[in-house]
Amino acid sequence: MxxxxxxxxxxxxxxxxxxxxxxxxxxxxxxxxxxxxxxxxxxxxxxxxxxxxxxxxxxxxxxxxxxxxxxxxxxxxxxxxxxxxxxxxxxALPPGSAPSGVARALVPPDTAIDLARAAPGLPEEMLRDALDRVAPRLAAHAHSPGYHPYGLPELRAAVAERFTRRGLATVPEQVLITSGAQHALTLVLGLLAAPGDRVLVESPSYPNALEAVRRARLRPVSVPVADNGWDTEVVESTLRQVVPRLAYLVPDFHNPTGCLMPEEARARILHAAVRSGTWVVADETLTELALDVPAPAPFAAHAPHGGASGVVTIGSMSKSHWGGLRIGWLRAPSHLVTELAAQRIATDLGGSVLDQLLALDLLPRDAELLPDRLDRLRTRRAALADALTTHLPGWTWRLPPGGLSLWADLGEPVSSALAERAVEYGVRIEGGACFAADPGVLEQRLRVPYTLPPETLREAVHRMATALTDGLPLASATRRPHWVA
Structure with missing residues (x-):
């Protein structure tokens, strides 16, 4: 049937x-x-x-x-x-088939080098030690029902304190704990926008966020993010002329370009959003991965007086700690947090208590854990840049001040075709088109993460260079992402 x-x-x-x-x-x-x-x-x-x-x-x-x-x-x-x-x-979908994203997620690891996901792992000993510490606290929760639609109160307080310490006064009632930043974004889209509403998005941008906008049947209106960042006047004029319901921005070490939005631009964009009545969703998932500059203050801290009430800030531990720890959060006006929690109950009664306890244990230890992680990323970024210079001298890029990837310009529109061929050489990577808000563009670009060990990155670049030079010339192609993070 x-x-x-x-x-x-x-x-x-x-x-x-x-x-x-x-x-x-x-x-x-x-x-x-x-x-x-x-x-x-x-x-x-x-x-x-x-x-x-x-x-x-x-x-x-x-x-x-x-x-x-x-x-x-x-x-x-x-x-x-x-x-x-x-x-x-x-x-329709044939019996026994699964969408590529789901199928790729279920495929066991093989010999391919995975550059499709810009996501660091968590040291085993760190996770073991944290599990040992939280086990008694988890047992203490066993007598309760275990449902916390707002999140554990102590974790909400810890996240609120982090915002306050970074320069944005926050109370626990303004925080909702979610199952990752993607979950937070989906909740916000479902509450604040209706099918057909316009949403300002960046191009390029995070593919899963763009997909969430499309699946919510919203109309994306794109503004460009170039190698040198945002054109503030373009963003302001788009807000003024289009009057979108929402604006989704990644101001801190933007995914995939790695750009950091200047403070002046933040204030101007927020002022324009207040005038147009547009909710701003600021994705700060990569904020802590500051490699060459101090970590920025929260985006909402730059809002004009009273303007922060129109900003929803989302974040998670996926990029700073581990994607397997499904912990994210959003900061918003307390009345909106209440409405979002009510909406969440329809599909998700609350996140894992164990994951939240692990987050509560790991977050206060950032001062001892994060410096080592950032040092490793700097080493891997340097190794990737050196390998690209050696094996693919025709490519160009800017070294980002933070984040997890380089946004390379290949010099010709072949990134999807290269991604298709690279699989045969043992490398999984996604072409620039999957980061585009509009179809048929960014074929000249490639996101190359530096989350893997230096020797693995060097081998991956060598394989991609071989894929480019072996066989017939690459032809332009379009290809959708299978599984991108």
């Missing part, structure tokens, strides 16, 4: 913009059907949405209706679509 059909329809121009030229390969219908099935697997095209009418898609692609009819027939045969006569054709 076919799943329940959605009323959503994928526009012909929208779908055509994600597909290759039908004239590129023959037979065109097989080439197009494969491309659509990959878009469904990668999540770029959602499940159970209606595909464009055959005549409309044919016109958008500049091909014959017979070709599109053959495409849809093949999609139905392979399980990627189902139809009812007179009602249309909807996307």
């Amino acid at each position: 076919a799943p329940e059909r959605s009323e959503r329809t994928l526009g012909s121009r929208q779908l055509a913009g994600m597909l290759p030229d039908p004239a590129e390969r023959r037979p065109a219908y097989r080439h197009l059907a494969r491309a659509i099935s990959e878009l469904v697997l990668d999540g770029r095209v959602a499940l159970h949405v209606r595909l464009p009418a055959e005549r409309e898609l044919a016109a958008a692609l500049g091909t014959s209706r017979a070709t599109v009819t053959a495409v849809y027939d093949l999609l139905r045969e392979s399980g990627y679509a189902h139809s009812r006569q007179g009602s249309g054709t909807w996307t």
Whole structure:
């Protein structure tokens, strides 16, 4: 029995913009059907949405209706679509298949070097010691129901104290503990925006945040982040002219460029957001990874008088500690925290008590743990830069003052094609297009994390250089991310 059909329809121009030229390969219908099935697997095209009418898609692609009819027939045969006569054709997933992001997450580790995820690991001894320390405290919680939709009170207080120490006075009632920063963003999007609302986003930006915006059926409006950072006037004019409901920004060691937003720009953008009535969501997940400069003050601390009430700050321990520790938080006006906690209960009654106790143990130890982590990142950043200079001298980049990755310019639009070929050489990496808010751009860019050991980074760069020089020249291609962090 076919799943329940959605009323959503994928526009012909929208779908055509994600597909290759039908004239590129023959037979065109097989080439197009494969491309659509990959878009469904990668999540770029959602499940159970209606595909464009055959005549409309044919016109958008500049091909014959017979070709599109053959495409849809093949999609139905392979399980990627189902139809009812007179009602249309909807996307589907074949039995036994899983979306690529889920499938990649479930694949056991192999010999490939993973550069798709900019996420550091946690030293084993650190985790063991922390578990030993929190075990008695966990046992003390065993008599309680264990549900804490706001988060453990003591962890909320600890996060509030961190904000206060960094220059933004905060009380525990302004903090909600979440299962990571992505969870926090999803909650905020669900409460503060409705389908069809405009959301200002950066381009490039964090792919999972962009995907959350799309899945919430919001309309992203992009502003560029160049090698030298943000054009403040462009951001201000976009806020003034578009009047978006939300603005999602990564001001601290921006993912993927590594840029740090200047203090003057922060104040100007916040002032413009207050005037336009736009909520600002500041993602500070990478704030603590300051390698060459002091760690910045909270973004909301730069708001004009009373302006901080329109800022939601999200953060987590995924980048500073470990992604497996699913602890994040958001800081917002207390009344909004209450509404977000009420919304959370519908899908998540509360986070893991064990994870929260581990966070409560590790956060106060940052003074002894973080310096060593930052030193390792500096060493790895230097090793990656040296390897790129040696093996790929045609690439250019700016050394970021913090964060976890370099944003390289390849000199030609081949990053997705390189990512596709690099898998054959034992390297997983994602091209610049998956960080783009708009389709078909940033193909000249590549995010290269420096979270792995120096010798591993050198080997990864050597393999990518070999992939570039071996075989036929790379052709431009588009490819959606499988699993990016």
